[in-house]
Amino acid sequence: xxxxxxxxxxxxxxxxxxxxxxxxxxxxxxxxxxxxxxxxxxxxxxxxxxxxxxxxxxxxxxxxxxxxxxxxxxxxxxxxxxxxxxxxxxxxxxxxxxxxxxxxxxxxxxxxxxxxxxxxxxxxxxx
Amino acid sequence: xxxxxxxxxxxxxxxxxxxxxxxxxxxxxxxxxxxxxxxxxxxxxxxxxxxxxxxxxxxxxxxxxxxxxxxxxxxxxxxxxxxxxxxxxxxxxxxxxxxxxxxxxxxxxxxxxxxxxxxxxxxxxxx
Amino acid sequence: xxxxxxxxxxxxxxxxxxxxxxxxxxxxxxxxxxxxxxxxxxxxxxxxxxxxxxxxxxxxxxxxxxxxxxxxxxxxxxxxxxxxxxxxxxxxxxxxxxxxxxxxxxxxxxxxxxxxxxxxxxxxxxx
Amino acid sequence: xxxxxxxxxxxxxxxxxxxxxxxxxxxxxxxxxxxxxxxxxxxxxxxxxxxxxxxxxxxxxxxxxxxxxxxxxxxxxxxxxxxxxxxxxxxxxxxxxxxxxxxxxxxxxxxxxxxxxxxxxxxxxxx
DNA sequence: GTGGTCTAGACCACT
DNA sequence: GTGGTCTAGACCACA
Numbered sequence: 001x002x003x004x005x006x007x008x009x010x011x012x013x014x015x016x017x018x019x020x021x022x023x024x025x026x027x028x029x030x031x032x033x034x035x036x037x038x039x040x041x042x043x044x045x046x047x048x049x050x051x052x053x054x055x056x057x058x059x060x061x062x063x064x065x066x067x068x069x070x071x072x073x074x075x076x077x078x079x080x081x082x083x084x085x086x087x088x089x090x091x092x093x094x095x096x097x098x099x100x101x102x103x104x105x106x107x108x109x110x111x112x113x114x115x116x117x118x119x120x121x122x123x124x125x126x127x
Numbered sequence: 128x129x130x131x132x133x134x135x136x137x138x139x140x141x142x143x144x145x146x147x148x149x150x151x152x153x154x155x156x157x158x159x160x161x162x163x164x165x166x167x168x169x170x171x172x173x174x175x176x177x178x179x180x181x182x183x184x185x186x187x188x189x190x191x192x193x194x195x196x197x198x199x200x201x202x203x204x205x206x207x208x209x210x211x212x213x214x215x216x217x218x219x220x221x222x223x224x225x226x227x228x229x230x231x232x233x234x235x236x237x238x239x240x241x242x243x244x245x246x247x248x249x250x251x252x253x254x
Numbered sequence: 255x256x257x258x259x260x261x262x263x264x265x266x267x268x269x270x271x272x273x274x275x276x277x278x279x280x281x282x283x284x285x286x287x288x289x290x291x292x293x294x295x296x297x298x299x300x301x302x303x304x305x306x307x308x309x310x311x312x313x314x315x316x317x318x319x320x321x322x323x324x325x326x327x328x329x330x331x332x333x334x335x336x337x338x339x340x341x342x343x344x345x346x347x348x349x350x351x352x353x354x355x356x357x358x359x360x361x362x363x364x365x366x367x368x369x370x371x372x373x374x375x376x377x378x379x380x381x
Numbered sequence: 382x383x384x385x386x387x388x389x390x391x392x393x394x395x396x397x398x399x400x401x402x403x404x405x406x407x408x409x410x411x412x413x414x415x416x417x418x419x420x421x422x423x424x425x426x427x428x429x430x431x432x433x434x435x436x437x438x439x440x441x442x443x444x445x446x447x448x449x450x451x452x453x454x455x456x457x458x459x460x461x462x463x464x465x466x467x468x469x470x471x472x473x474x475x476x477x478x479x480x481x482x483x484x485x486x487x488x489x490x491x492x493x494x495x496x497x498x499x500x501x502x503x504x505x506x507x508x
Numbered sequence: 509g510t511g512g513t514c515t516a517g518a519c520c521a522c523t
Numbered sequence: 524g525t526g527g528t529c530t531a532g533a534c535c536a537c538a
Binding site for chain 4: 274275278279280339342343344346347348350351353354356357358359361363364365367368371372375
Binding site: 389417419433 | 524
């Protein structure tokens with residue numbers, strides 16, 4: 001079967017991705033406090049240092065800000081969050097299309113493949 | 128032709144990906160001989176060890192076979208190649224959709240985004 | 255007036271720095287009463303504990319003295335204040351030059367850089 | 382004496398600063414290989430992780446680039462290095478002047494202080 | 509209690 | 524051998 005050479009994504013990136021999703025979905029509101037480093041580490045079953053790094057990266061991306069002795073908070077800059085949403089959307093689409101066309105799939109083939117997939121998940125949703 | 132790898136994915140995976148694309152597109156025909164390890168290494172501006180690993184993986188996936196003293200050849204098993212094509216297509220689509228929905232994008236939003244992207248690339252193609 | 259601290263230096267140090275400047279400039283006269291801890295905390299939009307620490311440090315440096323039940327006052331020892339002024343001046347200059355030369359800037363380059371900077375600020379002042 | 386509240390700079394920042402100085406001075410040439418993480422850690426008497434972080438930050442600043450299995454190298458982008466030089470110069474000068482004027486020192490006083498300091502170091506150099 | 513830095517030591521993937 | 528990630532545990536400064 002097509003077990004196609006999956007490269008393992010580092011945990012800290014996975015967690016970042018996870019938090020980003022929560023932010024994008026609105027599960028995490030602007031200005032909301034994130035769990036403390038230790039708390040989150042416990043929750044994710046991971047070492048506090050790993051979370052520390054996650055929060056560091058989020059801050060570097062202006063998605064969160066750390067306040068000394070108080071905690072880490074989702075940025076209140078809604079523009080930045082909106083931008084994140086669009087950036088991620090475009091980025092994923094672009095990579096996807098680039099990947100597919102580089103592999104020689106035509107636009108029609110891609111579209112059909114997507115429709116097919118949607119149909120399949122709908123059927124499964126019917127169960 | 129020199130190297131042009133920039134992303135974080137390991138070089139050997141990028142090269143595998145590249146060769147797979149060529150096979151899928153038919154640029155590399157079933158049974159066709161791949162360049163020798165050294166030749167390919169030179170062409171890609173990369174260490175021969177890296178190519179060695181690439182060919183090893185391709186063989187492990189039954190996409191190529193090494194013939195002692197003759198070189199490495201694309202498999203002549205056309206079924207395997209056809210299967211590769213479909214596997215990769217399904218896999219990419221599945222991952223893509225999973226990613227997008229996990230980030231909270233609706234089906235509509237995804238479809239619109241794709242159309243938008245296609246439109247944009249068409250415009251750029253007009254230049 | 256709200257808070258306006260952004261750099262990485264601890265807030266309490268920034269506030270100390272700020273008060274020192276006021277003392278040096280004469281905005282705060284020898285013997286003048288400083289705002290109460292709570293008052294100052296409110297004014298700076300900061301936790302009272304932080305101000306507490308600020309006043310403590312100022313007292314440790316003999317720049318202020320707390321009088322039980324009355325408040326905290328700028329020291330009346332004018333020699334100490336004069337000394338503070340000179341100390342800070344020398345210290346900043348020394349650090350600045352040490353920094354610059356360690357980075358390999360020549361004396362000429364430093365001087366030119368300063369002149370250039372003065373010129374620029376003058377121009378901006380003209381607006 | 383004027384022991385003015387020096388806040389301890391983290392080791393990793395000190396090392397970054399140190400390497401930047403070497404780059405600016407030309408002690409480290411563009412494209413030159415930096416010592417391996419472990420080597421540097423030994424040399425600086427520091428934990429490898431700390432150096433790891435240093436190199437990570439340098440890479441993020443486009444001042445160095447890590448090549449898998451080969452080592453970490455000073456960027457070959459000379460423009461970036463020139464920019465670093467200017468950035469640091471301006472930054473230090475700006476901070477210095479801002480600091481001094483905020484403390485109420487006049488332009489004359491600053492200039493005189495600098496001249497005085499240069500004179501003093503010259504005398505010491507004569508010894 | 510909270511974030512930030514640092515150490516010691518391990519394991520892995522890549523070249 | 525090289526960079527990169529992760530763990531475990533410690534200490535500190537800040538609020």
